[in-house]
Structure formats: C-alpha cells, structure tokens
Amino acid sequence: MNDRLKKALDKVQAEEELKNNTKAFLYKKTKGYTSTKTVPYRRLLPAIVCCLLVIFGGNWLYFTPTVEISIDVNPSIELGVNRFDKIISVQAYNSDGQELADSLDLKYLDYTEAVNQILTNENVSALLSNNAVMMIGVIGSGDAQSAKVLSEIESCTVGTANTYCYYANLDEVGEAHDLGLSYGKYKAYLELQALDPTIAAEEVQNMTMREIRDLIDNLSANNNSEVNSGNGNEHGGHGTGSGSGQGKRNGYGQLYD
Template sequence: MKNDIHRSFEKIKAEEELKEKTREAVLKRLDERPRQKRGIYRFSAALAAAAFVLFFGIGSYQIYFSESSYIDLDVNPSIELSVNRFERVIRVSAYNQDGKEVLSGLDLKHKSYKDAVSILLKKIKKKGYLKKDGIISVTVQGKKSVKSSEIKELHTEIDQCVSGHEVEVYAVSKTVKKKSHHWNVSPAKYLAIKELQRVDQTATVETCRDHSISEIKDYTKKCEDEHGKDQQQGQQGHHRHGSHHDH
C-alpha cells in the first residue's frame, strides 16, 4: 500500500527534470511565438497544450494551469496576474476600465511574471497613467507563504523598469485577497480604503474605487491632519476653560 501511495504521488509530482523539460519544450516555444499572427498562435498554443498532455500527462497539465500565486499591480490601472508554480502567467484580468485599456493588445500568458510586470509598467507609463508623484503598488498572495527575498527581488525589478517613482511591494493574506476580490478592487487599493475609513467613516469602497491609491492616501493624510488639529484645539479649549474656572 505504501508503494501504491508513493507511485500515485510521483505520478502528479512536478520533478525538477519535468520542470526543465516543460520550460524548454513548451514555455520557450510559446515565448518565441510571432506576435503578429495571433490566430496562428492560438492554434499553435492549442497544439502545444495537447502535446503537453500527451508527453507529460493530464496531472502535469493540471499542475501547469493551477494558480500558485497572485500578483496585483495598481497604478490606477488595476491588473491581476495569476501565476503558476513555474512562475509563468496563466491568467490575466483587469479590475477597472483603465486596466482593460492597458491589457488591450497585450498577450502576457505563458510569460514569466517578471517579464509580464515589466511589459505592463512600460505600457502604463507610455499611456500616461504613471504620474510623477504616483505610487506603484504591487501585492503578492501565494498559496504558500511568500518569502521576503521574493518580494525584494520583485521590488528591484520594478525599480529598474520605472526608476524615480515610489514603489511598494508587499505580501497580503488570503483573507485580504478574498475581500478585495469581492469588491473587485486590488488588495492594495482595498487596504488603502480601509486605512481611510479609520479616519473618515463616511468613506466607502464604492466612492473610492475609481480614485488612485495615491489620491486615497493623500486624502487619508489630510483627514489625519485635520483630526490632529481638532484634537489640539479641543485640548487648548479645555485648558483655557480650566484656567478660567480656577480664577
């Protein structure tokens, strides 16, 4: 029975040799596809997928097309990349209209997530979405815990791609990802809105979703400053009242 379990496990396990063969035989081929011939590519991709199943089995095919992590990019165009365990993009979606415009004409599937992020940022910058004082917010949520080294590496990649801009890259929990997905906003924007609600209880996801994270954070700071002034004035008034009472 122990041997049967071992064989069953090995049947679906992606070994190092399989990973390398997969990268060389399928992913590299997909990376080199002609961009102009989209119709031909779709047919070729279907053949590649079929070949993948034949050579590596249905279990391995399912492994390749299973999400291992999610990378969400928000500059106001808000975009989600679903990434497999081979660090390849298997699905792409936009949270808003700006995101859809950025994705229009791009084919990011089967690219490494680093290449995909680089391509997205270049187009975002080209289309004028990346303001001088804007923030590039990137969150990572993985089925396994995200290593700090992976966050640092992604941060470095983004810095090299669009230097001179404020960049924040951090991991988020499955709960945050799920809640942000419910509201159809990126995790970074969801957290920015929650922070705003701490100082402005009238703020809602609906009223804030179309604003950039930079705008939301600026407004949060403004509310915090006003709240601080109100507290200071209240304390001064209390002291004046106490002095008058002593006399």
C-alpha cells in the first residue's frame, strides 16, 4: 500500500504555471523584493493617528478650563475647572493668595471639595471671623456648567458669614488678567471705577475685599448725598449746549427747558 500511495502521489506535481504565477505574485507583492517595511508601517498609520487623537484630544478635553472660580478675601486665587468638574489649575494673584495656594493641594479635586477646603482653611476662617468679606465668583461663558457650578457653590457657602457669590461672563471680565487682577477684584474694580474714575488697578490689587467694599459703599453713599444736596461738582453753566442744544442741566442733574 505504501508503494501504491507513493506512486500515485508522485504523479501530483506543482504545475510550472502555478510556480511561475506564485513567483510573479510574490515579486509584485514585495515590489521586487524591496519594500516590505512600508507595509506594516502603512497599516500602523491609522492606529498611530487614532492614538495621537486620543492622547491630544483627551489632553485638550481634560486640561481646558471651562469655568473659572475666583475667590477673593485678601488672598486672591482662581481655580480653573474643566468640563469634568475637576480643578486643573490654581493661580494666585497676590502673596497671600500664593501662601494659601501653597498650603492646600487642590489640583484634580472636585471643585466643591476644593471650595470647602478653602472655606475651612484656618487663615480664611480667621479672616472671615474678623469681618472680612469673601467674594466667590463663577466665571463662565453662560453654559449649563457655569449655572450648575454657581448653584453648587452657593449651597456650599450657605452657612458661611460675609461670603457672597456672583456670576460673571468671561466677556465682561476678560481684561482682568492683563491688569494683574483676579476676576473677582476686577469686577469690584469696575464697580469702583464707575463711582470714582481716578482709581487705578494697582491700588485695588493690594486692597482686601472688605476695604474695596467699604470704599464702594462710601463712594456710593457720597454720590447719593451729593445728588440729594446739590453740592456736586457740576454746575448749571458747564452743561450748556453749543447752539443747537436744547437742554440745559442744572446743579441738581435735572433737565429743564
């Protein structure tokens, strides 16, 4: 049986055409036996692109702040919050702020946890019990996340005295960092400037929030009393129009014909 099998199978041989076709196929496939190295590289390319997308896209998604939380007592710090509600940056705007930022490890914490840590910090609570004012601002672009952050922070600060929360749009306070102020102080500075245009950003930078608030209160009280008593700087003659003007302003700031 051995021999019969061998004899029969011996008859089965690879045809010349089959061999030649295979040789031609291999020559074509390997581009003349030169370039197989590019084949796996090309196959890997989409995978590499996907990996890069995931890495850089993920990086961008995680490390782009969507909301800033500005906390001002005298220490002024700003917390950058990403879209996953985690703190990704802590920026101090004065030396007290730097001290506070150094004493706490807030990075990658949930923002509610971070705000709680700041509120319960010894220095901050000491300041607050000394009648300091704390402003917590949420600066966002008006999306749902900013509203959520604001309401969360409001509920965090419910039991804390002298603490105020506010919301500001990024467009309103965008210039703050150029002036070296935190968003919270810049907002107060804008308020102050409306009352007293001579005030400079540098002056505000080193004032505590209590001082700024007091100054605002004083100035607005003064302004009101000036308006009411007529002792303002404006006098009737200064308001005269140039010929075609029909209205004149008297010392009381009222118009008459």
